[in-house]
Every structure is written in structure tokens, then in C-alpha cells.
Amino acid sequence: MDKHARASTPATAAPRLAAWPGQAGSPQPGACRFCGASLRHTVVDLGMSPLCESYVSADRANAMEPFFPLHVWVCDVCFLVQIEEYVSREEIFEEYAYFSSYSDSWLDHCRRYVDQMIPQLQLKATSRVVEVASNDGYLLQYFVARGIPVLGIEPAANVAKVAVDKGVPTLVKFFGRATAREMASNGQRADLLLGNNVLAQVPDLNDFVGGLKILLGPGGTTTIEFPHLERLIAENQFDTIYHEHFSYFSLYAAERIFAAHGLALFDVEELPTHGGSLRIYARHAEETDRPLTPRLLDVRARELAAGVNTLSYYASFEEQVRETKRQLLDFLIGAKRHGKRIVGYGAPGKGNTLLNYCGIRTDFLDFTVDRSPHKQGKFLPGTRIPIHHPDRLRDAKPDYVLILPWNLREEIIDQLGYVREWGGRFVVPIPEPRVYA
Numbered sequence: 001m002d003k004h005a006r007a008s009t010p011a012t013a014a015p016r017l018a019a020w021p022g023q024a025g026s027p028q029p030g031a032c033r034f035c036g037a038s039l040r041h042t043v044v045d046l047g048m049s050p051l052c053e054s055y056v057s058a059d060r061a062n063a064m065e066p067f068f069p070l071h072v073w074v075c076d077v078c079f080l081v082q083i084e085e086y087v088s089r090e091e092i093f094e095e096y097a098y099f100s101s102y103s104d105s106w107l108d109h110c111r112r113y114v115d116q117m118i119p120q121l122q123l124k125a126t127s128r129v130v131e132v133a134s135n136d137g138y139l140l141q142y143f144v145a146r147g148i149p150v151l152g153i154e155p156a157a158n159v160a161k162v163a164v165d166k167g168v169p170t171l172v173k174f175f176g177r178a179t180a181r182e183m184a185s186n187g188q189r190a191d192l193l194l195g196n197n198v199l200a201q202v203p204d205l206n207d208f209v210g211g212l213k214i215l216l217g218p219g220g221t222t223t224i225e226f227p228h229l230e231r232l233i234a235e236n237q238f239d240t241i242y243h244e245h246f247s248y249f250s251l252y253a254a255e256r257i258f259a260a261h262g263l264a265l266f267d268v269e270e271l272p273t274h275g276g277s278l279r280i281y282a283r284h285a286e287e288t289d290r291p292l293t294p295r296l297l298d299v300r301a302r303e304l305a306a307g308v309n310t311l312s313y314y315a316s317f318e319e320q321v322r323e324t325k326r327q328l329l330d331f332l333i334g335a336k337r338h339g340k341r342i343v344g345y346g347a348p349g350k351g352n353t354l355l356n357y358c359g360i361r362t363d364f365l366d367f368t369v370d371r372s373p374h375k376q377g378k379f380l381p382g383t384r385i386p387i388h389h390p391d392r393l394r395d396a397k398p399d400y401v402l403i404l405p406w407n408l409r410e411e412i413i414d415q416l417g418y419v420r421e422w423g424g425r426f427v428v429p430i431p432e433p434r435v436y437a
């Protein structure tokens with residue numbers, strides 16, 4: 001569910017009050033969520049930030065908002081990069097009104113995945129495809145259209161209902177060993193078990209991956225997509241860090257975690273989604289008839305050459321992040337001194353990390369716009385920047401449009417070609433602030 005920051009990124013139905021630190025935290029605060037070692041090494045400290053998906057409705061405009069530390073650690077034993085869990089998954093996800101079907105490019109990605117998997121895994125009318133965090137059926141709908149039986153698992157009841165209404169059977173549950181055992185005992189083991197952008201959002205990683213092992217049928221394949229830590233570090237994607245993303249994976253860490261639960265990664269694809277993701281392929285460790293592919297060996301070797309299993313790899317990230325903040329503020333201050341009008345485009349979770357960390361409010365951005373009707377009329381968490389319908393851009397005729405979902409830069413600049421009619425230009429903040437005519 002990483003709730004892909006896309007051209008439009010819908011919001012929670014209503015803002016929730018979160019638990020305070022310690023109330024919802026892991027049983028051993030400061031311990032690695034995979035191996036249990038003490039967390040002692042900072043990757044980056046982004047200060048205090050509100051929950052990035054807690055959009056503020058107008059009737060709560062005068063209410064306080066809870067802020068939580070956004071402090072990223074790396075474990076010096078397993079090299080899993082992670083933040084502590086300050087807020088329970090129930091608070092974050094049960095009313096999580098993130099509807100995946102709002103981005104055209106994401107839907108294309110999913111359709112291509114289905115077209116690829118059916119022949120590759122020889123899926124047929126007697127197979128079963130199970131998706132964990134199946135959202136509104138954005139992906140499984142394409143398997144249904146091809147006559148392949150599916151089952152979705154989605155904790156947000158309001159989102160699951162949309163899936164069921166479009167013919168995608170969906171179980172309203174959090175996924176872990178207990179759900180997997182129940183499904184396995186009902187004869188619902190999967191030939192293809194997939195999860196897109198959910199692994200990062202799992203507080204109990206061992207329970208989740210242990211559940212995959214239980215639910216995966218004999219000879220079955222698991223595919224899991226997540227943003228690749230290597231790209232986050234190399235391309236300075238610090239805004240993809242937020243409270244809803246508990247873990248940030250290298251292939252190195254993922255292989256160790258899956259292996260600990262009897263699953264072997266045998267293949268990996270590198271994808272352009274979300275600034276650079278991995279799609280890992282796992283099978284039961286004992287089914288050795290599927291050997292490791294050359295491309296898995298390549299990514300593994302590349303990560304080791306870069307030093308993902310050394311602390312020095314993580315040491316310079318924080319200063320790089322601070323420098324990006326200084327550059328972005330330099331640009332915005334300069335533009336405002338010249339009387340320029342700046343607005344935002346998009347209201348993705350990543351935008352909220354960026355704006356809160358940099359301290360950018362309506363002093364710089366008059367407003368932002370988003371295609372999702374679930375966000376329009378609300379305010380960004382923390383910065384309280386108003387979110388309007390995209391039509392507002394034409395009326396405002398801003399000099400600069402700051403594109404918050406930078407991973408969709410080309411798609412958005414294409415859609416907003418009309419901004420050039422009045423001489424408007426586009427600004428993309430990551431990997432470093434850049435202006436596009």
C-alpha cells in the first residue's frame with residue numbers, strides 16, 4: 001500500500017487523533033524490527049512531523065495536530081533502515097482512504113504486471129492469486145477480467161468495499177501469520193501471492209513475512225514491490241520517509257528477512273515506479289529447482305560494491321538532505337523577493353514530509369491542487385496549505401508550480417502544458433531543486 005504518491009493521492013476520510021509515543025510503540029523501543037539488535041546509528045533526523053496522510057478538514061482548522069519524531073536508523077547487524085513505530089497501524093490504516101485507482105500510470109503498471117505474470121507462471125482458471133493490501137482492487141481487477149480467481153486482503157473497510165463492488169472478492173483484515181493460517185486452513189493458499197508497496201508499512205515484519213510463508217502454496221511464487229533503498233540514498237529521496245513507512249529495504253536486508261522465514265529470493269526486477277523500486281520474486285527455500293537469476297546476482301553484487309552492509313554507506317545522507325533544504329529555501333526566498341507567485345501541484349504523503357521538514361507554508365506556496373476529490377477542500381497536515389481542484393491553477397496563473405509528486409514529473413508537466421501559456425514554469429524539488437520551462 002505505499003500508498004504510492006501519484007498524480008493524485010487521496011486522503012483519509014477524517015483526521016484522526018493519534019496515540020502519543022510509547023502508547024503504540026513496539027514492545028522494545030529502539031530495537032531493530034527484524035533482528036532485535038539495538039538501534040544506535042542515525043541515517044537522518046527529519047525532526048518532528050505530523051502523520052503525512054492526516055489531511056485536515058476545514059472544521060478542524062483550529063484544532064491541534066500531533067507531531068512525532070521522524071528519525072531514521074540503520075541496524076548495524078542486519079542493515080535494515082527503519083523508523084520507530086509511534087502510531088499503531090490501526091490508527092494509520094483502518095480508515096486509510098487511499099484509493100490506488102486514481103493514477104493512470106500506476107494502473108498501466110499493474111496491467112502490464114498481470115499481462116506478464118499470467119504466461120510466466122502459467123496461471124489459469126484453477127489457479128489462485130492473492131494480494132495483500134489489495135486496496136480498491138486496482139490490480140486484481142485485471143486478473144478477474146482474464147478469468148483467474150483472486151482474493152484480496154485489505155484492512156481499510158471503506159477501501160475494500162470499493163473493490164468488492166467492482167467484483168474483486170476482498171477480506172477485510174490485517175495480514176500476518178494468524179490471517180495466513182486461517183486462510184490456509186480454508187484451502188486458500190496462493191499460486192501467486194503478491195504485495196505492492198505494503199512491506200514498508202508493516203510494523204511487525206516477522207509476522208508479515210512469516211504469514212507469506214504460510215499462505216504460499218507449494219510451487220507458488222511471491223512477488224513483492226517496494227521502493228529500493230539504493231535509489232533513496234543515491235537520489236536523495238528523503239521525502240519518501242514518513243511515519244507510515246516503517247522500513248526502507250535494500251535487496252541485502254530483504255534477502256536476510258525472507259530467508260529467516262524459509263523463503264528464498266530467486267529473481268528481482270528493477271522498476272521505475274516511486275523513484276525506483278524492486279520487484280522481488282520469492283519461493284519456498286526448499287524448492288531449489290528455480291535457481292537464482294543473473295539479474296538477482298547483479299543487484300546483489302552492485303549493492304555490496306556500494307557498501308550497503310557498512311555504516312559508512314549511510315553516513316553522508318543527513319548532510320545531503322540538509323543541503324537540499326537550503327537550496328530549496330534559497331530558490332523560494334529568491335522567487336518571493338522578486339514578487340513571484342508559487343503554488344504546489346499534488347498533495348502526496350511525500351510532499352508533506354518535504355514541506356514540514358523545510359518549513360514551507362503559505363508564506364511560500366499559496367495553495368496546492370490535487371485531482372483527488374477526497375483531498376480537495378482540506379489542508380495539508382502541519383503546514384495547513386489549502387488543497388484545491390486543479391482548475392484553480394488556470395485562475396491563479398502562478399509563476400512557478402512546485403511539483404510535489406516528483407516521481408510523476410513527466411506525466412504532470414505533460415498534463416499541465418497550459419501553464420506555459422502565461423509563462424509559468426515548473427519546479428521539481430528532488431533530487432535537487434530544478435526549474436523546468
Ligand SMILES: [Zn+2]
Pocket residue numbers: 032033034035036037075076077078079080
Ligand atoms: Zn537488525
